[in-house]
Amino acid sequence: MEELRSRKANSTPLTPLGFLERAATVYGDCTSVIYNTTTYTWSQTHRRCLQLASSLSSLGIKRGQVVSVIAPNIPAMYELHFAVPMSGAILNSINTRLDARTISVLLRHSESKLVFVDHLASSLILQALSLFPPNTQRPQLVLITDDDDDDGGGEALSSSTVDFCCTYESLVEKGDPEFKWDEDQLSEWDPMILNYTSGTTSSPKGVVHCHRGIFFVTVTSIVDWGVPKQPVYLWTLPMFHANGWSFPWGMAAMGATNICLRKFDGPIIFDLIKKHGVTHMCGAPVVLNMLTNSPNNEKLQNPVHILTAGAPPPAAVLFRTESLGFAVSHGYGLTETAGLVVSCAWKRKWNRLPASERARLKSRQGVNIVGMTEVDVVDAESGVSVKRDGLTLGEVVLRGGAVMLGYFKDPEGTSKCMKENGWFYTGDVGVMHPDGYLEIKDRSKDVIISGGENLSSVELESVLYTHPAINEAAVVARPDEYWGETPCAFVSLKERLTSKPSEKEIMEFCRAKLPHYMVPKTVVFKDELPKTSTGKIQKFVLRDIAKAMGSSRVSRM
Numbered sequence: 001m002e003e004l005r006s007r008k009a010n011s012t013p014l015t016p017l018g019f020l021e022r023a024a025t026v027y028g029d030c031t032s033v034i035y036n037t038t039t040y041t042w043s044q045t046h047r048r049c050l051q052l053a054s055s056l057s058s059l060g061i062k063r064g065q066v067v068s069v070i071a072p073n074i075p076a077m078y079e080l081h082f083a084v085p086m087s088g089a090i091l092n093s094i095n096t097r098l099d100a101r102t103i104s105v106l107l108r109h110s111e112s113k114l115v116f117v118d119h120l121a122s123s124l125i126l127q128a129l130s131l132f133p134p135n136t137q138r139p140q141l142v143l144i145t146d147d148d149d150d151d152g153g154g155e156a157l158s159s160s161t162v163d164f165c166c167t168y169e170s171l172v173e174k175g176d177p178e179f180k181w182d183e184d185q186l187s188e189w190d191p192m193i194l195n196y197t198s199g200t201t202s203s204p205k206g207v208v209h210c211h212r213g214i215f216f217v218t219v220t221s222i223v224d225w226g227v228p229k230q231p232v233y234l235w236t237l238p239m240f241h242a243n244g245w246s247f248p249w250g251m252a253a254m255g256a257t258n259i260c261l262r263k264f265d266g267p268i269i270f271d272l273i274k275k276h277g278v279t280h281m282c283g284a285p286v287v288l289n290m291l292t293n294s295p296n297n298e299k300l301q302n303p304v305h306i307l308t309a310g311a312p313p314p315a316a317v318l319f320r321t322e323s324l325g326f327a328v329s330h331g332y333g334l335t336e337t338a339g340l341v342v343s344c345a346w347k348r349k350w351n352r353l354p355a356s357e358r359a360r361l362k363s364r365q366g367v368n369i370v371g372m373t374e375v376d377v378v379d380a381e382s383g384v385s386v387k388r389d390g391l392t393l394g395e396v397v398l399r400g401g402a403v404m405l406g407y408f409k410d411p412e413g414t415s416k417c418m419k420e421n422g423w424f425y426t427g428d429v430g431v432m433h434p435d436g437y438l439e440i441k442d443r444s445k446d447v448i449i450s451g452g453e454n455l456s457s458v459e460l461e462s463v464l465y466t467h468p469a470i471n472e473a474a475v476v477a478r479p480d481e482y483w484g485e486t487p488c489a490f491v492s493l494k495e496r497l498t499s500k501p502s503e504k505e506i507m508e509f510c511r512a513k514l515p516h517y518m519v520p521k522t523v524v525f526k527d528e529l530p531k532t533s534t535g536k537i538q539k540f541v542l543r544d545i546a547k548a549m550g551s552s553r554v555s556r557m
Ligand SMILES: Nc1ncnc2c1ncn2[C@@H]1O[C@H](COP(=O)(O)OP(=O)(O)OP(=O)(O)O)[C@@H](O)[C@H]1O
Pocket: 197, 198, 199, 200, 201, 202, 203, 204, 205, 308, 309, 310, 311, 312, 313, 330, 331, 332, 333, 334, 335, 336, 365, 426, 427, 428, 440, 442, 443, 534, 536
């Protein structure tokens, strides 16, 4: 057998870029993208991406250089997921809701050579560039205008064109549709993506993924979610967030119709579901909450598959969403894994259980998806697996092909989480249930330690979400002279309530469902909870508020 080994014919680099050419062959005359009044077919999308990739080299972009984009879920954003890596460059998507100072730091850190800028982000980018120190090289700017947008792309074009080398469409038009991306020069380990984490717990880190890792996560995500051929996919998850969990490439693999949209709320989603016959969509739990609170949220005629991840979905929210006719799947992943690598694999026999029990089971994060080698919960000190009792807390660790290459320019940060023992340490705290299903209990920074007892803020929040008047809830630690910390709940209430609960009533509600030491000792009402651009509640902001409130008064349990 020794003569049997890898050869050129069997070791073509793993990359998701080839999915596009295949989509053009199989689904060439089928719709690839719909955005307001714009529609493309897969042949057109393929051609446009090749043209764009060829134009990038004529702008002087070289293999291995970083090209950024700041745009919402519009067709250009979708195309850039193919065109930039086809040109050999590394795609860096920037969150549209960041402030100018952060963007300036990211652009300098990434050494980006070119930025594609949505017209509504043009003044933000110009402000970010104005914060560059003198004599620092600035990236070239390409303006993405938008004739299809009500906010008037044309106007922005005339006011600030001087700062841009050209427009997106002019690059597409000028490019060569016969462009051949250089597969021979490609190694599957070549960097393809640079994503900065959303900074829920710390300052953003530059996560680098290679073609192989992206191929892995894309293919296994489609398999795990059970995406059929030619779904109608509504883009409610920002592509700038971990590349929309790899679905720009995944939807090309399945020949989907991508419904692009700039912004949305509950009514827009329900309207688009009806208009286009949407079959699939993704969103953080905040999107599920938006659906259940939408004024036009009538029961769906056909089930829509919705994949949720990014934050723990409370069982009550899963229950309400499924009652509307959505088929909810729940996954877990990090920017560092390029998408979802753990999911609550559903067992047919669970369908016979009552709906509330089904929701409780589904709120668990689950097991490794097929392409991810392993997931475990370990004692952070010893690295030994915790007991599979659903109770013992430990750190969630992962192993497999979708784990990042590392953090850009941060070898220390990289080796801190990608340890010599072969595991990636996530910083999430969880338990392993006897049936081998993982459940996240907190982020290590969010655990509340009260009287030496570790409290899971997620567990407390899931109880708060069952209160009929509560819209959103987040629990953080408040300093306490006696107990060290006590749980402090921040809640927003539903709209149109006839009577609002008091702080005491909410505490009593929790007391009936939780051990006394877990009951929040403080309840703060807010109109809205602060969130990151990806819809995660910013617990660090709430923690600061709780800290500023000083020691909690209650020292008795
Ligand atoms: N299904 C889920 N349930 C619970 N938490 C989840 C789930 N999916 C993702 N998360 C949380 O989101 C985190 C990954 O988020 P992401 O990579 O966007 O970075 P961020 O947390 O928001 O930024 P930073 O790491 O800088 O704080 C996970 O570590 C986990 O805490």
